Amino acid sequence: xxxxxxxxxxxxxxxxxxxxxxxxxxxxxxxxxxxxxxxxxxxxxxxxxxxxxxxxxxxxxxxxxxxxxxxxxxxxxxxxxxxxxxxxxxxxxxxxxxxxxxxxxxxxxxxxxxxxxxxxxxxxxxxxxxxxxxxxxxxxxxxxxxxxxxxxxxxxxxxxxxxxxxxxxxxxxxxxxxxxxxxxxxxxxxxxxxxxxxxxxxxxxxxxxxxxxxxxxxxxxxxxxxxxxxxxxxxxxxxxxxxxxxxxxxxxxxxxxxxxxxxxxxxxxxxxxxxxxxxxxxxxxxxxxxxxxxxxxxxxxxxxxxxxxxxxxxxxxxxxxxxxxxxxxxxxxxxxxxxxxx
Amino acid sequence: xxxxxxxxxxxxxxxxxxxxxxxxxxxxxxxxxxxxxxxxxxxxxxxxxxxxxxxxxxxxxxxxxxxxxxxxxxxxxxxxxxxxxxxxxxxxxxxxxxxxxxxxxxxxxxxxxxxxxxxxxxxxxxxxxxxxxxxxxxxxxxxxxxxxxxxxxxxxxxxxxxxxxxxxxxxxxxxxxxxxxxxxxxxxxxxxxxxxxxxxxxxxxxxxxxxxxxxxxxxxxxxxxxxxxxxxxxxxxxxxxxxxxxxxxxxxxxxxxxxxxxxxxxxxxxxxxxxxxxxxxxxxxxxxxxxxxxxxxxxxxxxxxxxxxxxxxxxxxxxxxxxxxxxx
Numbered sequence: 069x070x071x072x073x074x075x076x077x078x079x080x081x082x083x084x085x086x087x088x089x090x091x092x093x094x095x096x097x098x099x100x101x102x103x104x105x106x107x108x109x110x111x112x113x114x115x116x117x118x119x120x121x122x123x124x125x126x127x128x129x130x131x132x133x134x135x136x137x138x139x140x141x142x143x144x145x146x147x148x149x150x151x152x153x154x155x156x157x158x159x160x161x162x163x164x165x166x167x168x169x170x171x172x173x174x175x176x177x178x179x180x181x182x183x184x185x186x187x188x189x190x191x192x193x194x195x196x197x198x199x200x201x202x203x204x205x206x207x208x209x210x211x212x213x214x215x216x217x218x219x220x221x222x223x224x225x226x227x228x229x230x231x232x233x234x235x236x237x238x239x240x241x242x243x244x245x246x247x248x249x250x251x252x253x254x255x256x257x258x259x260x261x262x263x264x265x266x267x268x269x270x271x272x273x274x275x276x277x278x279x280x281x282x283x284x285x286x287x288x289x290x291x292x293x294x295x296x297x298x299x300x301x302x303x304x305x306x307x308x309x310x311x312x313x314x315x316x317x318x319x320x321x322x323x324x325x326x327x328x329x330x331x332x333x334x335x336x337x338x339x340x341x342x343x344x345x346x347x348x349x350x351x352x353x354x355x356x357x358x359x360x361x362x363x364x365x366x367x368x369x370x371x372x373x374x375x376x377x378x379x380x381x382x383x384x385x386x387x388x389x390x391x392x393x394x395x396x397x398x399x400x401x402x403x404x405x406x407x408x409x410x
Numbered sequence: 411x412x413x414x415x416x417x418x419x420x421x422x423x424x425x426x427x428x429x430x431x432x433x434x435x436x437x438x439x440x441x442x443x444x445x446x447x448x449x450x451x452x453x454x455x456x457x458x459x460x461x462x463x464x465x466x467x468x469x470x471x472x473x474x475x476x477x478x479x480x481x482x483x484x485x486x487x488x489x490x491x492x493x494x495x496x497x498x499x500x501x502x503x504x505x506x507x508x509x510x511x512x513x514x515x516x517x518x519x520x521x522x523x524x525x526x527x528x529x530x531x532x533x534x535x536x537x538x539x540x541x542x543x544x545x546x547x548x549x550x551x552x553x554x555x556x557x558x559x560x561x562x563x564x565x566x567x568x569x570x571x572x573x574x575x576x577x578x579x580x581x582x583x584x585x586x587x588x589x590x591x592x593x594x595x596x597x598x599x600x601x602x603x604x605x606x607x608x609x610x611x612x613x614x615x616x617x618x619x620x621x622x623x624x625x626x627x628x629x630x631x632x633x634x635x636x637x638x639x640x641x642x643x644x645x646x647x648x649x650x651x652x653x654x655x656x657x658x659x660x661x662x663x664x665x666x667x668x669x670x671x672x673x674x675x676x677x678x679x680x681x682x683x684x685x686x687x688x689x690x691x692x693x694x695x696x697x698x699x700x701x702x703x704x705x706x707x708x709x710x711x712x713x714x715x716x717x718x719x720x721x722x723x724x725x726x727x728x729x730x731x732x733x734x735x736x737x738x
Contacts, residue, residue: 087504088503088504089502089504091502105504106502106503106504107503107504127469127503128499128502128503128504130499130502146471146499146500146502146503167470167471167472168471168472169471169495169496169499171495171499187472187474188474208474208476208478208491208492209474209476209491209492209495211491211495227476227478227491228478248479248481249478249479249480249481250478250489250491252491252495268478268480268489268491268494268530269480269481290531290532291531291532400502
């Protein structure tokens, strides 16, 4: 496939370059960006472009989430630690499991709970960082964690499907959603009706929670490493192809309907997707460094604008600020861009 | 792509060495030796029994040997999903690795580890199976071969066998033991060691040497020797001096591995394909196979093709006839 370089329109913003790849990015409530890095650092980038660094891990920071207070951040690392950092430079170790890679983490602000996986075990930490509950009854290492929107339920992905726990009763009564194979991540639809997983076999699997009925979406050329949701109506947007593949969950669900495809002809493979918090815009990061913002219109049409040219590095993190005015994009080459779209 | 776009930075594939062997054979001793003797190298180590490693290495990762079956229509395609995840995470670290070492538990079947490096595109793009090293206890291996499936499979899968604790066994017995191991696996390099004393360069980064090793097989060595012991796992080596037709070979090997891949543990070969200036090198694990162009043939070199199958219930005559029909 030959690609004509589409015209790049780079919005105003901030550019930074770090020594290690970006493994995650998320904005605080007030618009401070935290980026997790492959050298264990958490970099804080303020609205004026001022950068503060906190050394959170000895190895790589593997996962990142905004913490319960909306202004500090949790990272898991391949040093086996779960760490809480803040822009003032404070670092607190919440957990340590030597020899383990802490790569799966979920935070629910409604439930005031943080969930972290250590091998097959899921631990629930309360707002004070105390171990509230734990569950080890999973058939393999936990590969994904997702709270439902209200935080009352926790979905845990592993071999053979997903285990659903009631957050308040973690470790006691499990509901099992079964499907053969290795499930590598899990996501809950914004209306709480569906649980979706990405699978080793380059496909998606899912269940309607009410009756455990199955859904399957196939045909991806590579593994789906990134998925996100537009709400109202819920639409699942996914990486894993040379375009964004979106599945509308309105009405009777996505079964038997073709997906909406957009963003084709821009880059090689979509590596990251991030849905705008309120508008039907999808930030789309490609494996060649290109970033486009695609707008999904009601008539299944779309428009795209390229905001970052390709530089040969894979886009490894995308994040919208909570008001949707800022978009951050990081690459595995250590480049970080914050675009001001207001 | 337009000229202004840089090509994605391609990293060389990291060589992966897999250590197998029964509990007590000396795997951990070997691992500790490799980690202490190779200064200045950066290794990631994936182990099953964390804490046994005597070296303080920040890059030791604990794995649970989690095998699952791929839904790809291939009935024996089991894969280590934990390795896929761990290797993906290791690659997020700053800098690269000189090698990845994977230690498996005593009873582990090596196939899922090997198959992981065939099946997963993400892993394949960053790492390459370099060799499978099997440590055997010279004193106990005969008993293990007699009473278990796994011992023979670990021998069958090996590229390198360490006949460890060789000081505890008389020389005559050692020779007989080697002959028995050879009957199972004629292509492996066998080192006799005491307390796993061996130079790291004999173990790590061996790929090129292994391929030469296939060439060095004496095709007639199998003879009657192979059936002296009643080992369930045996090998068949084939040689052909006439050039091979690529299409016929592909069809034959494809159908063979599809039908018999459960019982064929490993297949390896170097082929003289008609019309190609290069050696064609391939290797397979059960039903999975990969091949690539190797070194060009020298001008005065005698070209031939060699194939080795290691497995259970191999029908040597059928394999011979099948291969002979691939002649161009």
